[in-house]
Amino acid sequence: MSTVRPTEVRTTDYHTAGEPFRITDLTAADAPLPCPPGDTVAERRANLLGPGGDGTAPRPGLPHEELRLLLAREPRGHSGMYGGFVVPPDDDGAHFGVVFWHKDGYSTACGHGTLALGAWAVDSGRVAAPDDGDAQVRIDVPSGRVTATVHRAGGRTTGVTFRNVPARVTGRGVKADTSLGPVEVDLAHAGACYASLPARALGLTVDRARLPGLVRAAGEIRAALAGHPATLHPAGPLLSGVYGVTLYEELPDTPAGPRQRNVTVFADGQIDRSPCGSGTSARLALLAEDGALEEGRELTHESVIGTVFTGRLVPGAATGQVAGLVTEVTGSSHRTGEHRFTLDPDDTLGTGFGL
Numbered sequence: 001m002s003t004v005r006p007t008e009v010r011t012t013d014y015h016t017a018g019e020p021f022r023i024t025d026l027t028a029a030d031a032p033l034p035c036p037p038g039d040t041v042a043e044r045r046a047n048l049l050g051p052g053g054d055g056t057a058p059r060p061g062l063p064h065e066e067l068r069l070l071l072a073r074e075p076r077g078h079s080g081m082y083g084g085f086v087v088p089p090d091d092d093g094a095h096f097g098v099v100f101w102h103k104d105g106y107s108t109a110c111g112h113g114t115l116a117l118g119a120w121a122v123d124s125g126r127v128a129a130p131d132d133g134d135a136q137v138r139i140d141v142p143s144g145r146v147t148a149t150v151h152r153a154g155g156r157t158t159g160v161t162f163r164n165v166p167a168r169v170t171g172r173g174v175k176a177d178t179s180l181g182p183v184e185v186d187l188a189h190a191g192a193c194y195a196s197l198p199a200r201a202l203g204l205t206v207d208r209a210r211l212p213g214l215v216r217a218a219g220e221i222r223a224a225l226a227g228h229p230a231t232l233h234p235a236g237p238l239l240s241g242v243y244g245v246t247l248y249e250e251l252p253d254t255p256a257g258p259r260q261r262n263v264t265v266f267a268d269g270q271i272d273r274s275p276c277g278s279g280t281s282a283r284l285a286l287l288a289e290d291g292a293l294e295e296g297r298e299l300t301h302e303s304v305i306g307t308v309f310t311g312r313l314v315p316g317a318a319t320g321q322v323a324g325l326v327t328e329v330t331g332s333s334h335r336t337g338e339h340r341f342t343l344d345p346d347d348t349l350g351t352g353f354g355l
Contacts, residue, residue: 102267187228
């Protein structure tokens, strides 16, 4: 039986370029649960993970884990659901913190979620913003501190730009075997570790009709790279391991710079409907190292559903090969609804199910 006993769970839902983000504010007076224990957001996430805290599986039976399942799974969610628990920041330098979650557990980074949280913070009045101009929202996430700059015009939010933690390339031409043949992938850390390769290397294209094959190949690549040295993060196991696999194809350049279409598959086969925010940062680091993207130019990054992020290197913010490159990604987030979910004690499905 579920250990969640709130009368109701309130959420505010956004989508960023088509990818959902469900916000539950655990710092609110009517929060369904207290914040998970820990002095930092990273510690709070670690305390929600299973033995070893390596991010491979959530710790079963915890109230917060039951709450994640309630919000992520059917009939209240779906296999592509994503969200976050708003928690206190690590210190007074940020407005708040967030523990990201998806259908399989808790992630270290989420670019599309950061964009949504910036819009939510301003739209809700949590962070003051002008009717015309920009407002900065500083957010502590498990991989570090990120900033969402919310763009405003006429009293409305028109877009959001997030500055990610530094991104760095960690592997080139790493071999991985798949059922479609051996491939070589590039690896970059940008809050999480992403493996990138052109879809054509697998005989595939990035379109909806090919999604089953893309997802299957991504899962095989992720499994093949388990424990590879290039997937390890110097901060330790909590930030190590391939989180997402980005399969991309080149499109004609725009006047502003390169253009690509991608699908990023993360966790246990979850498809990012957006161009993937943190994954875009990883692509920027790889393109910069290739000499295909210079300061002042931008990547037009399309998703499998046709939505777009633009990404760029922050001028003068290169921090070296070890520390990485500072990147910014711009997109749009829109509120889709506010919910009051309940858990009927007589409901035999409890916190739901997944298909």
